[in-house]
Amino acid sequence: MTMAIHLSKLALLRSFTPIPRLISTATGRYRFSACSIEGAPSSGSSTWSEDDANRNHQEFQKWPNGGGMFHKTACIESTALIEIGAVVHSECVIAANVHIGSGTIVGPAVKIGESTKVGGFGFFVDEHGSMRKKLQMLSARIGNHVEIGANTCIDRGSWRDTVIGDHSKIDNLVQIGHNVVIGKSCILCGQVGIAGSVTIGDHVTLGGRVAVRDHVSIVSKVRLAANSAVTKDIKESGDYGGFPAVPIHEWRKQIATLQTLKKRTP
Numbered sequence: 001m002t003m004a005i006h007l008s009k010l011a012l013l014r015s016f017t018p019i020p021r022l023i024s025t026a027t028g029r030y031r032f033s034a035c036s037i038e039g040a041p042s043s044g045s046s047t048w049s050e051d052d053a054n055r056n057h058q059e060f061q062k063w064p065n066g067g068g069m070f071h072k073t074a075c076i077e078s079t080a081l082i083e084i085g086a087v088v089h090s091e092c093v094i095a096a097n098v099h100i101g102s103g104t105i106v107g108p109a110v111k112i113g114e115s116t117k118v119g120g121f122g123f124f125v126d127e128h129g130s131m132r133k134k135l136q137m138l139s140a141r142i143g144n145h146v147e148i149g150a151n152t153c154i155d156r157g158s159w160r161d162t163v164i165g166d167h168s169k170i171d172n173l174v175q176i177g178h179n180v181v182i183g184k185s186c187i188l189c190g191q192v193g194i195a196g197s198v199t200i201g202d203h204v205t206l207g208g209r210v211a212v213r214d215h216v217s218i219v220s221k222v223r224l225a226a227n228s229a230v231t232k233d234i235k236e237s238g239d240y241g242g243f244p245a246v247p248i249h250e251w252r253k254q255i256a257t258l259q260t261l262k263k264r265t266p
Contacts, residue, residue, distance in 0.1 A: 060087070068100060071108075086119065101156060103139040110142050113150035113172065118142065120155045122178050122196070134158070136178055143168065143184070152176075155196070165202065183220060225251070 060069045068082030071089050077096040082088060085102040093111045100106060101119025112118070122134040138157030142148070142164045149172035156162055157179045164170070165184035175193045176182070182194075183202035191209040194200075198212050201220030208226040212218070218234045225241030225248065234240060242251035 063088075066100075068102075083119075095150070101140065103137075103156060105139060105141045107142055107144040107146065107166070109145045111147045113148060113152070115150055116148055116152045116154075118148075118154045120153055122155055122158065138162075140164075146170070149174070149190075155180075159197075171208075177214070189226070 059072055061072065062068070063070050063076070063080075063082040065078070066081045066086070067084040068086035068088065070076060070082060070087075071092070073090040074088050074092040074094065076082075076088070076092070076094040077098070079096045080094045080098040080100070082094075082100045083102040083104075086100045086104040086106070088094065088100065088106045089108040089110070091109045092106055094100070094106075095112060095114040095116075097115045098112050099117040099119075100112075101117070101121075104119040106112070106118070119140045121136055123131050124134045126132050136156050136158040138159070138161050140154050140156045140162040142154075143166035145167045146164050146169070148154075148164075148170045151172055152170055152174040154162060154164065154176045155178040160179050160181070162176065162178055163181045164176075165182055165186065167184055168182055168186040168188070170176075170188045171190040171192070173191050174188050176188075177194055177196035177198070179197040180194050180200070181198075182188075182200045183204065185203050186200060187205040188194075189206060189208040189210070192206045192211075193209075194206075194212045195214035197215045199217040200212075201218060201222070203221045204218055205223040206212070207224055207228065210224045210226065210228050210230070212230040216230055216233050218230065219237055221237035222234055223239045224230065224245060225239070227243070228241050228245040229243040230240075231244040234245070239248035240246060240251070241248050242254065245251075246254075
């Protein structure tokens with residue numbers, strides 16, 4: 001089976017809507033308009049023919065800067081880099097100087113801001129204390145209708161894929177480490193930093209400059225106040241704040257107590 005057929009099957013399995021037709025090409029940016037084509041194979045089908053794969057492959061093109069594949073309805077700035085093995089699905093908007101690494105899957109209707117990198121590698125300290133680049137062979141997968149701001153970095157996975165759930169919104173200047181799994185409809189405000197192998201549920205909101213240590217889990221429907229630091233698992237939904245993060249009412253009591261002690265100090 002050829003690489004083209006393989007990529008086509010991979011693209012179909014990652015969820016699609018109407019198969020589009022190329023309308024026009026603009027200077028510096030590719031602009032397309034979608035129209036449905038009858039007979040497109042269902043994304044739920046478990047069997048694939050070579051004809052189906054070839055037909056779907058015609059809806060994808062090779063991006064000249066990097067060699068990755070993009071859907072005809074995508075709108076991509078000419079300075080964006082899409083590496084070989086990456087797939088950008090329908091109706092995505094990719095801004096200038098975005099870097100999409102090999103193996104990255106960008107779902108339909110995703111928007112990525114300027115100078116963002118998706119699918120980066122990691123580093124480790126060797127036995128001599130030297131910093132070494134760590135090759136990570138798994139993917140970064142961006143769900144449907146996700147929006148990612150400018151200058152944000154999302155690392156690819158090492159032992160599991162890095163995943164951003166459908167409809168999540170990520171602000172500018174956010175760092176998401178390798179193996180992180182973020183659920184659906186989450187909000188990550190500016191300067192959030194999430195260390196590797198964190199698991200976050202659905203409908204979670206992280207305020208500005210929230211930090212999450214590695215290998216912790218946060219359940220669904222949690223909100224974290226700005227500047228909070230998560231140092232252990234959060235197992236119950238609710239509002240949290242502080243360093244380390246605690247339930248919001250406890251944090252407010254801590255602040256009130258500190259203010260009272262401050263006033264009593266001669």
